[in-house]
Amino acid sequence: MMALKVKRIEMGTVLDHLPPGTAPKIMRILDIDPTETTLLVAINVESSKMGRKDILKIEGKILSEEEANKVALVAPNATVNIVRDYSVAEKFQVKPPERVEGFLRCPNPNCITNDEREPVNTVFIRESREPLEYRCRYCERTVREDHIRELIRPS
Amino acid sequence: MSSFANRDVISVRDFTRRELEELLSNAEEMERVYERGGDDRLSGKILATLFFSPSTRTRLSFESAMHRLGGDVISLGGKEAASTAKGENLADTVRTVEHYCDVIVLRHPKEGAARLAAELTDVPVINAGDGANQHPTQTFLDLYTIMKEKGRIGGLRIGLLGDLKYGRTVHSLAYALALFGARIHLISPEELRMPSHILAELERIGAKVEEHRDLEEILPDLDVLYVTRIQREMFPDPEEFERVKGSYKVTRDLIEEHAQSDLAILHPLPRVDEIEPEVDELPQARYFDQVRNGVIVRMALLDLILGGE
Ligand SMILES: [Zn+2]
Numbered sequence: 001m002m003a004l005k006v007k008r009i010e011m012g013t014v015l016d017h018l019p020p021g022t023a024p025k026i027m028r029i030l031d032i033d034p035t036e037t038t039l040l041v042a043i044n045v046e047s048s049k050m051g052r053k054d055i056l057k058i059e060g061k062i063l064s065e066e067e068a069n070k071v072a073l074v075a076p077n078a079t080v081n082i083v084r085d086y087s088v089a090e091k092f093q094v095k096p097p098e099r100v101e102g103f104l105r106c107p108n109p110n111c112i113t114n115d116e117r118e119p120v121n122t123v124f125i126r127e128s129r130e131p132l133e134y135r136c137r138y139c140e141r142t143v144r145e146d147h148i149r150e151l152i153r154p155s
Numbered sequence: 156m157s158s159f160a161n162r163d164v165i166s167v168r169d170f171t172r173r174e175l176e177e178l179l180s181n182a183e184e185m186e187r188v189y190e191r192g193g194d195d196r197l198s199g200k201i202l203a204t205l206f207f208s209p210s211t212r213t214r215l216s217f218e219s220a221m222h223r224l225g226g227d228v229i230s231l232g233g234k235e236a237a238s239t240a241k242g243e244n245l246a247d248t249v250r251t252v253e254h255y256c257d258v259i260v261l262r263h264p265k266e267g268a269a270r271l272a273a274e275l276t277d278v279p280v281i282n283a284g285d286g287a288n289q290h291p292t293q294t295f296l297d298l299y300t301i302m303k304e305k306g307r308i309g310g311l312r313i314g315l316l317g318d319l320k321y322g323r324t325v326h327s328l329a330y331a332l333a334l335f336g337a338r339i340h341l342i343s344p345e346e347l348r349m350p351s352h353i354l355a356e357l358e359r360i361g362a363k364v365e366e367h368r369d370l371e372e373i374l375p376d377l378d379v380l381y382v383t384r385i386q387r388e389m390f391p392d393p394e395e396f397e398r399v400k401g402s403y404k405v406t407r408d409l410i411e412e413h414a415q416s417d418l419a420i421l422h423p424l425p426r427v428d429e430i431e432p433e434v435d436e437l438p439q440a441r442y443f444d445q446v447r448n449g450v451i452v453r454m455a456l457l458d459l460i461l462g463g464e
Pocket of ligand 1: 140
């Protein structure tokens with residue numbers, strides 16, 4: 001088997017243990033513009049822990065814990081490595097954020113946030129962690145973990 | 156200072172048991188004000204009712220409550236609201252109207268409309284129904300009616316009968332009853348069961364809940380029976396409505412044979428055919444008192460929000 005050869009980065013963020021195929025969604029969640037950022041994306045690679053996984057290396061950008069936690073919505077087991085001077089300076093597990101603003105759309109067609117004439121962004125508040133559940137601040141509809149991926153807005 | 160002072164009233168979920176108790180005890184005081192024919196404690200204050208979907212009863216109840224406390228009322232409703240809704244968005248409407256009044260009562264077909272209005276304005280907003288979501292003052296008046304009838308809420312055995320799937324009022328009411336420690340009996344046909352996410356939420360706040368298919372079986376144990384109607388407009392699928400309409404009915408015989416003599420039968424009104432008219436003459440029928448309580452609770456709410464400044 002050929003080893004996956006991925007260049008080490010000098011400074012940046014490595015997101016590991018992403019469910020296979022989720023890397024593009026995660027780029028959207030983190031609002032990463034691939035025309036301006038150097039990225040190394042590995043999709044559907046072998047993982048001893050998960051069977052298959054994605055890895056996303058973002059060069060030159062250090063994600064804050066708050067930013068990185070947004071990833072937990074689609075990749076609850078993701079680990080984040082902050083790289084400085086070619087070595088891992090910090091490592092943590094993502095936690096689902098308490099409040100999610102803007103990038104999820106509400107699944108309720110009658111929700112005021114789906115009315116294009118109104119100046120309003122979506123806000124979802126975490127309702128429970130196990131199972132992961134969020135509630136729309138406006139219409140109060142709840143969305144479960146398995147549903148959240150479909151609700152991510154294209155950026 | 157009251158925890159209600161200048162506060163928005165959007166969802167039952169925003170209130171603690173202690174705050175609801177404060178409202179109920181103020182309603183007891185308002186009962187006496189109402190008996191005296193009102194007073195003028197809110198003189199100089201203006202209430203605006205904005206009804207983008209019709210509910211004459213709710214609007215009149217709020218307007219009556221405001222008048223009883225000496226305040227003034229301005230209204231945007233019916234055709235006016237419909238034409239405003241066509242040209243202007245809700246955000247602009249409320250940002251205009253807030254300069255005309257001290258409190259806004261809003262009813263709107265979109266869920267979340269009241270929360271949005273509250274965020275965009277400085278005057279308090281009271282949600283008088285946002286689509287199929289919340290109608291908190293209905294829940295407040297239901298609580299007050301139970302308190303008045305029974306002297307307490309905690310420990311009572313309260314049956315919620317009917318459309319528990321689409322019935323907005325029972326979702327909020329079940330939540331509030333759980334806060335007070337009532338024992339909740341959910342009675343419905345299989346097709347109209349309480350949605351699982353609401354059951355999960357009730358469980359999360361420690362509610363004592365049982366589900367039943369058969370009213371006759373549980374009726375003898377109940378202190379309160381809260382009946383809801385099946386609303387055609389709430390059903391996304393008309394065929395589903397046809398299948399379940401008329402699937403339960405409270406009859407005189409049923410009450411006389413199975414209910415406790417001091418059972419209180421409540422209903423948010425208007426009713427269709429889920430309570431037989433013959434039930435009205437029974438001592439257990441309390442639903443018309445609920446209407447009066449609605450005015451009193453809204454007086455209490457307006458007094459807490461606008462008074463004491
Ligand atoms: Zn919503």
